[in-house]
Amino acid sequence: MSKCITVGVTGGIAAYKAAEIVNDLVKKGFEVHVIMTKNATEFVQPLTFQTLSHNKVIVDMFDKIDKWDTEHISLAKKTDLFVIVPATANFIGKLANGIADDMLQTTLMATKAKIMIAPAMNTGMWENPILQDNIKKLQRYGYTILDTDSGRLACGDMGSGKLLDWRIIVEKVVEEIDTLHN
Template identity: 60%
Template structure:
C-alpha cells in the first residue's frame, strides 16, 4: 500500500520549492495530498500542485459543492507524515498557539502522524524572539521543526531564514516513512 504524505503549503515566496518536493515524492510512488492556505494561492495556483500530485488540492474549509464533510479529519487520518513547507511565521504561530481557523491548521490539530515543519522567512522574522518561542513550544509538543539555510533571501538580504533545499526536505520526509 502506498504511503500518504500530506503537504501543507503556507503563503511565502518559498512555496515554489514545495512544487519540487511534491513532484519528487510523486515520482517515487507516494500518494501526495496538498492543502494550500489562501496566502499560498497568491503565489502559486492550486492547479500546479494538482498536476504534480495527481490529486485535488484542498484550499478551503467550506466548499459550496460539498454539503458537509470532515475532510480535515479524513486527511489527518490518512497521512503517514504531515509536512508543512514552507512554514511562515504566521502558520507557526497559529499552530503553536492552537489556532485552527483554516483547512491547514484544523488538519494539523487532528494529525496523529509525525508533523514536519520547514520554516522560511526573512532573517528578522526568523530571529524574532516570539517566533523562536513558538518553535520551541512546537518542539516541546513533539513537532519536528527544522532549521533554515543561510543565503540570499527574496528581499535581497543575506542571512538565515531561507527554506532548505527541496532535496534535503525530501530526504528528511523519507526518514519518517
C-alpha cells in the same frame, strides 16, 4: 500499501519550491495530498499541485469529499506524515497557539500523524524571540522542525531563514517515513 504524505503550503515566497517536493515525492511512489492556505495561492496556483500530486488540492475550509465526510478529518486520519513547506512565521505562531482558522491548521489540529515543519522567512522574523519560543513550544509537542539555510533571501537580505534546499527536505521526509514504518 502506499504511504500518505500531506504537504501543507503556506503563503511565503518559497511556496513555489514545494512544487519540486510534491513532484519528487510522487515519483518516489508516495500518495501525496496538498492543502494550501489562501495566502499560498497568491504565490502558486492550486492547479500546479493538483497536476503534480494527481489529487484535488484543498484550500477552502468547507470543501468536502462527500456529504458525510469532511476533508480535513479524512486527511487527518489517512496521512502518515504532514510536511509544512514553507512554514511562515504567521503559520508557526498560529499552530503553536492552537489557532485553527483555515483548512491546514484545522487538519493539523485533528491529526495524530507526525508533523514536520520547514520554516522559511526573513532573517529578522527567523531570529525574533517570539518565533523562536513558538518553535520550541512545537518541538516540545513532538513536531519536527527542520533547520533553515543561510544565503540571499527574496527580500535581498543575506542571512538565515531561507528554506532548505528542496532535495534535503525530501531526504528528511523519506527518512521520517522510514522511521514511522519500521
